[in-house]
Amino acid sequence: MPTVFVCDDEADILRYLDKLLSANGYQVETFLRGNELLKRVKASDAAECDVILQDVRMPDMDGLQVLKHLRSERPDVPVVIMTAHGTIDDAVQAIKLGAYDYITKPFPKEKLLTVLDRLLDHHRLANENLMLRKELQRGTGRSETMVFRSACFREVYDLTLQVASSDANILILGESGTGKELIASTIHANSPRAGKPYISLNCAALSDTLLESQLFGHVRGAFTGAVINQKGLVEEADGGTLFLDEIGDVSPTVQAKLLRVIQEKDFIAVGSTRPRKVDVRFVAATNKDLVNEVRDGRFREDLYYRLNVITVNLPSLRERREDIEPLARHFLDIYTAKMKKEVHDFEDEALAMLMDYDWPGNVRELENVMERAVILARSNTITAALLPIGRRRETVAAPHGAAPLVALDEVERQHIKAVLKRTGFHKSRTAEILGISRKTLDRKIVEFGLSAGRAE
Numbered sequence: 001m002p003t004v005f006v007c008d009d010e011a012d013i014l015r016y017l018d019k020l021l022s023a024n025g026y027q028v029e030t031f032l033r034g035n036e037l038l039k040r041v042k043a044s045d046a047a048e049c050d051v052i053l054q055d056v057r058m059p060d061m062d063g064l065q066v067l068k069h070l071r072s073e074r075p076d077v078p079v080v081i082m083t084a085h086g087t088i089d090d091a092v093q094a095i096k097l098g099a100y101d102y103i104t105k106p107f108p109k110e111k112l113l114t115v116l117d118r119l120l121d122h123h124r125l126a127n128e129n130l131m132l133r134k135e136l137q138r139g140t141g142r143s144e145t146m147v148f149r150s151a152c153f154r155e156v157y158d159l160t161l162q163v164a165s166s167d168a169n170i171l172i173l174g175e176s177g178t179g180k181e182l183i184a185s186t187i188h189a190n191s192p193r194a195g196k197p198y199i200s201l202n203c204a205a206l207s208d209t210l211l212e213s214q215l216f217g218h219v220r221g222a223f224t225g226a227v228i229n230q231k232g233l234v235e236e237a238d239g240g241t242l243f244l245d246e247i248g249d250v251s252p253t254v255q256a257k258l259l260r261v262i263q264e265k266d267f268i269a270v271g272s273t274r275p276r277k278v279d280v281r282f283v284a285a286t287n288k289d290l291v292n293e294v295r296d297g298r299f300r301e302d303l304y305y306r307l308n309v310i311t312v313n314l315p316s317l318r319e320r321r322e323d324i325e326p327l328a329r330h331f332l333d334i335y336t337a338k339m340k341k342e343v344h345d346f347e348d349e350a351l352a353m354l355m356d357y358d359w360p361g362n363v364r365e366l367e368n369v370m371e372r373a374v375i376l377a378r379s380n381t382i383t384a385a386l387l388p389i390g391r392r393r394e395t396v397a398a399p400h401g402a403a404p405l406v407a408l409d410e411v412e413r414q415h416i417k418a419v420l421k422r423t424g425f426h427k428s429r430t431a432e433i434l435g436i437s438r439k440t441l442d443r444k445i446v447e448f449g450l451s452a453g454r455a456e
């Protein structure tokens, strides 16, 4: 339930607002004086107050002064100012001082509720962005062990270390889950930029406008909801490395902006006119055939050449079956330690199944399978029954005319398949209809074996 702090020197109005807002799903705290409000806000933490509704005329303190203090004390809490009819100057001043919006008294209750609703939506979005940014950057500086036994992956690894020491931009190609992100962070960790930021961004996880503002930042007022200046990831990666995953999904507008920052080493924040200098090394990755994308006009050729100074090609897991067993043992160790379980080995049949399977989702799929197996394991060995691979999905015979009874994930698979078919395999549209992110859809396509050629 969102919390509103309301401050007005008229007790009747406070009572009215308290009743109105409480009845509409808000938690309300009221204050008759500006300094009481300030004291409470200073003592509150981020979770305690979502929005402040404040009268601009107050007996103890000038309302605009209160606003000024509020903004410097807690710039994260948006303030809506209430002004009297005919005092537009106050409203203008308040907006200049950083109020989110103003509302003129007397106002119809719907008007106030709409303003608050809209504000909380924007605020929620901004917080989600913040969480997303944290999520996106979670990989920063991680130094995971790279496990392999095959000669072909050894070559990839050697090339990775070799190119890491240069400052060239690098393009990593490989199917989903082959370890592109891991290679990117290894490049950074072994480069002269190692002590500087490593920032990773999945371009397909964000809408076009959000991606642009995440990358280049925005200035206050650039669009509705842009209440503060926001640094972009390009700027945050200054001096370090920016990893752009799923670069093949980037729109032409963002492609043009990326080309500029790579070529000119400067960028312009959304809503700004002033270019800013940065020094960033770009590592990009995709599971798309970029040459095809360039040929079909969906990806700029000049950007392709700028990013693709050196290419690292990651083989799929089925092309390096020698790596399956060491990887499976590696994930077994990780998840038994995590879940504090004593599972040390594989039944022969289980190992044979792992070796036989085609792994369309590559190392990520193997990791997921191992995590699940460890969770479900009841003894100290991984048995074939714990592995959801290579077995036919069971159906229960149905009475004449009725649909067969199938497992829930089969229903999910069929539904995703049907929507994909209906949209002509348009992934963004499909994800939108299903109400899931593009990334989740991609994962499910792999998991359910629904790639374009196979979703017949």
Ligand SMILES: Nc1ncnc2c1ncn2[C@@H]1O[C@H](COP(=O)(O)OP(=O)(O)OP(=O)(O)O)[C@@H](O)[C@H]1O
Pocket (backbone or CB within 6 Å): 144, 145, 146, 147, 148, 174, 175, 176, 177, 178, 179, 180, 181, 182, 183, 245, 287, 330, 363, 364, 367
């Ligand atoms: N050689 C390896 N050794 C150990 N762990 C690995 C190896 N390759 C991949 N992994 C692990 O497998 C998971 C998937 O790898 P990663 O995220 O790097 O793949 P990706 O190619 O970037 O996937 P996507 O294309 O879906 O973004 C990660 O948890 C990663 O740490």
